[in-house]
Amino acid sequence: MNTTHQTVFLNESIELLNLEPGKVVVDATFGTGGHTQALLDQQSTVIAFDWDADAITRGSTRFQSEISQKKLFLVHESFSKLAQEVERITINENLAVSGVLFDFGTSTEQLMSAERGFSFVGDGPLDMRMDTRLAVMAKDILALVPEKQLELLFREFGGEIHARAIAKAIKQSPVPITTTAQLAECVLKVNHRRSGGIHPATKVFQALRIAVNGELSEIQLALPQAFDVLEKGGRIVSIAFHEGEDRIVKQQFAQWEACNKARKLQKKAVQPSEAELKDNPRARSAKLRGIEKL
Ligand SMILES: C[S@@+](CC[C@H](N)C(=O)[O-])C[C@H]1O[C@@H](n2cnc3c(N)ncnc32)[C@H](O)[C@@H]1O
Structure with missing residues (x-):
C-alpha cells in the first residue's frame, strides 16, 4: 500500500x-x-x-x-x-x-497516521480533526449524537446502507467507542463483507470525518x-x-x-x-x- x-x-x-x-x-x-x-x-x-x-x-x-x-x-x-x-x-x-x-x-499522510484517527489502518484515538483547534472529535459525535441522527449522518455523508444497524451497534456497545479499532470492529459485527475491495468501515469513517470537520x-x-x-x-x-x-x-x-x-x-x-x-x-x-x- x-x-x-x-x-x-x-x-x-x-x-x-x-x-x-x-x-x-x-x-x-x-x-x-x-x-x-x-x-x-x-x-x-x-x-x-x-x-x-x-x-x-x-x-x-x-x-x-x-x-x-x-x-x-x-x-x-x-x-x-x-x-x-x-x-x-x-x-x-x-x-x-x-x-x-x-x-x-x-x-x-493523514489517512496513514494512526494517531490522527482518520482510518482503520492501525489503532488510534477517534479524533479526525483536520485542524486540532476544532473542539469536537469523532468520538464525541459517537457519544453525544442520538442514534437516529447518527444513522442519518452515516447515510447522508457516507451513503452507508447499513446505517441503522451500525448506529444501533454503536449506541448499544457496552463500552464507549473511542478508538479507530473499536469502531472498525463494531462495523464489522454488522457487516463483514468487502464490496469492490473496500473495507466495510470505509463509509462510516468518511461520514464521521465529514461531520467532524463540517x-x-x-x-x-x-x-x-x-x-x-x-x-x-x-x-x-x-x-x-x-x-x-x-x-x-x-x-x-x-x-x-x-x-x-x-x-x-x-x-x-x-x-x-x-x-x-x-x-x-x-x-x-x-x-x-x-x-x-x-
Ligand atoms: C487531498 S489533500 C490535497 C493534496 C494536494 N493537492 C497534493 O497534491 O498534495 C486535501 C488537503 O486539504 C486539506 N483540507 C481539508 N479541508 C480543508 C479546509 N477546510 N481548509 C484548508 N485545508 C483543508 C487537508 O488537510 C488535506 O491536507
Missing part, C-alpha cells in the same frame, strides 16, 4: 487552470504540496492553504526557499477564510489572483470567496471525491453560469483515465470540474 500522497489529476488540473507564468494562484488544499510544486514549476506565485498543522510544518521545510523568495505563501487556515487571507497577502504584495484550485478531502459547509463558504478574489478570465478548478462535495461545486458552477458570471470549462465532470486509476486506485471516485469568470 502506498503511504505517501499521490496527487490526483495533476496534469489535467494544472492545464485547466491555464496560467501564464508569473500569475498568482491559490492552492486551497496544500496537502503534501503536489499541486503547489507543479504550479511553482510553471512560475506561478502560490498562496496555499491547509487546515492541518502537520501539512504546513512539512511544507514550510520543503519549500523554505520559495517561501523566503515570496513565491509561496503558506497559510495555516481553513479555505473558508480564503478571502480575508488572500486579501491580506495580495494587498500587501499588490497581486491579482488568476486561479483557485481545490482538491478536497484528506491526504494519504466539510460540506466549508466548501459552501469557500466557493463564493474564491470567485470574489478572482480576476476576470481567472479560473476555479475543483477535484472532488465525495458525491456531496461534487454536488455543491456542480450547483454553484451552474448558478454562476446561469447568471452569466462565468462559463463552465466542460459539460460533464472529468473522470480519471485508466492509466491514472491503474497507478493510483484512490483516484477512483475523483471528479474534476472547472469554471472561468467572465
Whole structure:
C-alpha cells in the first residue's frame, strides 16, 4: 500500500487552470504540496492553504526557499477564510489572483497516521480533526449524537446502507467507542463483507470525518470567496471525491453560469483515465470540474 500522497489529476488540473507564468494562484488544499510544486514549476506565485498543522510544518521545510523568495505563501487556515487571507497577502504584495484550485478531502499522510484517527489502518484515538483547534472529535459525535441522527449522518455523508444497524451497534456497545479499532470492529459485527475491495468501515469513517470537520459547509463558504478574489478570465478548478462535495461545486458552477458570471470549462465532470486509476486506485471516485469568470 502506498503511504505517501499521490496527487490526483495533476496534469489535467494544472492545464485547466491555464496560467501564464508569473500569475498568482491559490492552492486551497496544500496537502503534501503536489499541486503547489507543479504550479511553482510553471512560475506561478502560490498562496496555499491547509487546515492541518502537520501539512504546513512539512511544507514550510520543503519549500523554505520559495517561501523566503515570496513565491509561496503558506497559510495555516481553513479555505473558508480564503478571502480575508488572500486579501491580506495580495494587498500587501499588490497581486491579482488568476486561479483557485481545490482538491478536497484528506491526504494519504493523514489517512496513514494512526494517531490522527482518520482510518482503520492501525489503532488510534477517534479524533479526525483536520485542524486540532476544532473542539469536537469523532468520538464525541459517537457519544453525544442520538442514534437516529447518527444513522442519518452515516447515510447522508457516507451513503452507508447499513446505517441503522451500525448506529444501533454503536449506541448499544457496552463500552464507549473511542478508538479507530473499536469502531472498525463494531462495523464489522454488522457487516463483514468487502464490496469492490473496500473495507466495510470505509463509509462510516468518511461520514464521521465529514461531520467532524463540517466539510460540506466549508466548501459552501469557500466557493463564493474564491470567485470574489478572482480576476476576470481567472479560473476555479475543483477535484472532488465525495458525491456531496461534487454536488455543491456542480450547483454553484451552474448558478454562476446561469447568471452569466462565468462559463463552465466542460459539460460533464472529468473522470480519471485508466492509466491514472491503474497507478493510483484512490483516484477512483475523483471528479474534476472547472469554471472561468467572465
Ligand atoms: C487531498 S489533500 C490535497 C493534496 C494536494 N493537492 C497534493 O497534491 O498534495 C486535501 C488537503 O486539504 C486539506 N483540507 C481539508 N479541508 C480543508 C479546509 N477546510 N481548509 C484548508 N485545508 C483543508 C487537508 O488537510 C488535506 O491536507
